[in-house]
Amino acid sequence: MNGNEHILEVKDLNVSYHTYAGEVKAVRGVSFYLNKGEALAIVGESGCGKSVTAKAIMGLIKGPQGELKAGSEIWYNGKNILKYNKSQWKEYKGGECSIIFQDALASLNPTMRVGKQIMENLMAHKQMNKQEAAREAVEMLRRVGIPEPEKRVQQYPHEFSGGMRQRVMIAIAFACNPNLLICDEPTTALDVTIQGQILDIIKDLQEKRRVSVIMITHDLGVVANIAQRIAVMYSGRIVESGSAKDIFYTPKHPYTWALIQSVPRLDLENKQTLMSIPGTPPDLLDPPVGCPFCTRCSYCMPICREAMPENTDFGEGHQAACWLHHAMAPEINMPDLRGVRSQF
Incomplete structure (x- = not known):
């Protein structure tokens, strides 16, 4: 830019x-x-x-x-x-x-x-x-x-x-x-x-x-x-940012996945339980040393608790701070968000 x-x-x-x-x-x-x-x-x-x-x-x-x-x-x-x-x-x-x-x-x-x-x-x-x-x-x-x-x-x-x-x-x-x-x-x-x-x-x-x-x-x-662009914020930090298309269609941070999954869906049966993010955000009187989302993240690894991840650049301004994108991290599959995206 x-x-x-x-x-x-x-x-x-x-x-x-x-x-x-x-x-x-x-x-x-x-x-x-x-x-x-x-x-x-x-x-x-x-x-x-x-x-x-x-x-x-x-x-x-x-x-x-x-x-x-x-x-x-x-x-x-x-x-x-x-x-x-x-x-x-x-x-x-x-x-x-x-x-x-x-x-x-x-x-x-x-x-x-x-x-x-x-x-x-x-x-x-x-x-x-x-x-x-x-x-x-x-x-x-x-x-x-x-x-x-x-x-x-x-x-x-x-x-x-x-x-x-x-x-x-x-x-x-x-x-x-x-x-x-x-x-x-x-x-x-x-x-x-x-x-x-x-x-x-x-x-x-x-x-x-x-x-x-x-x-x-x-x-x-x-x-x-x-x-046109979205910045996803958690615990006083921006954990992911990119174009609206990036965030809705190829989100890279588990917190962004969780936010999208938490949106109420119109295509589900009546009285089906809404998705929620378990746990609570960290206390900012004593912020965590590592990734602030680690205590609520189902993909948490030991490194997540020890150090804040660097931003990974996915091109065209799309960035996310998550250890899952490190070269030594295990391969994981992103959750299927297609049903949620249809709400937007």
């Missing part, structure tokens, strides 16, 4: 939280890139470091609890944002880069009309006057499919349903034409029909405006229709 195509490059990101119990190593040596106009999905179970990575990119890791470790780099359009001054941060947050959180009710100001919340962003980053911002706020609500936007801009967040509140969040995020959009589990609390509508809105706006998107989710079904 030509480095000039990268709008974002994260290099050796390490984030810790200092708690009463000790240091929680939430993100451990994460590196990835995002091309202009591309959608990258970061997938994994809860607690694997996805949202912490998103907060780091948005500059939301705050001390004294949160700490970005020395050596971490986040490059946006050729500049390391971790060296930004106050005015650069102000321009970047909300203007260059926006985020959609999973809980819209917690993210929106309950005491302020939604129209004013959109207007604030426009007036801060687009230098619009009050009248121009008010017109644009109505237009943004119309674009995200909210009926009667002229009336709805005057309402408060509690007067909207969950799906409509999430549409308001999308309107705020897209109002200033950001170059980079982070969606942190944007459909988690919504029913399946509304989820589809929200994802369609994000995809449509992304394609029309050529916005680069990072989609953070635990649901591979969400990823299938929106992402």
Whole structure:
């Protein structure tokens, strides 16, 4: 890949939280890139470091609890944002880069009309006057499919349903034409029909405006229709990354196999037991020395407990960190995932 195509490059990101119990190593040596106009999905179970990575990119890791470790780099359009001054941060947050959180009710100001919340962003980053911002706020609500936007801009967040509140969040995020959009589990609390509508809105706006998107989710079904590339995250590390086709059709890491097998299937008989991943993720107060997935992996070998595997490159950007791909590892057969893939 030509480095000039990268709008974002994260290099050796390490984030810790200092708690009463000790240091929680939430993100451990994460590196990835995002091309202009591309959608990258970061997938994994809860607690694997996805949202912490998103907060780091948005500059939301705050001390004294949160700490970005020395050596971490986040490059946006050729500049390391971790060296930004106050005015650069102000321009970047909300203007260059926006985020959609999973809980819209917690993210929106309950005491302020939604129209004013959109207007604030426009007036801060687009230098619009009050009248121009008010017109644009109505237009943004119309674009995200909210009926009667002229009336709805005057309402408060509690007067909207969950799906409509999430549409308001999308309107705020897209109002200033950001170059980079982070969606942190944007459909988690919504029913399946509304989820589809929200994802369609994000995809449509992304394609029309050529916005680069990072989609953070635990649901591979969400990823299938929106992402060109996928990074699979576990225990604060990226264990596999590649194109969506690579991850769905030729996954190389046992954790990725397990995630795909855990997707509910439509072709099975009623009341058949859903697949689940046994065990629990490791405690990041005391991360394992070896592969973090070793305690839950049915292919675990003694080396897996002793040392973290290097990334194996399978070509065209597809990489996985697993000892099974070492020259001295035994031959194993990947599980048959054809029935699961038909769900996507």
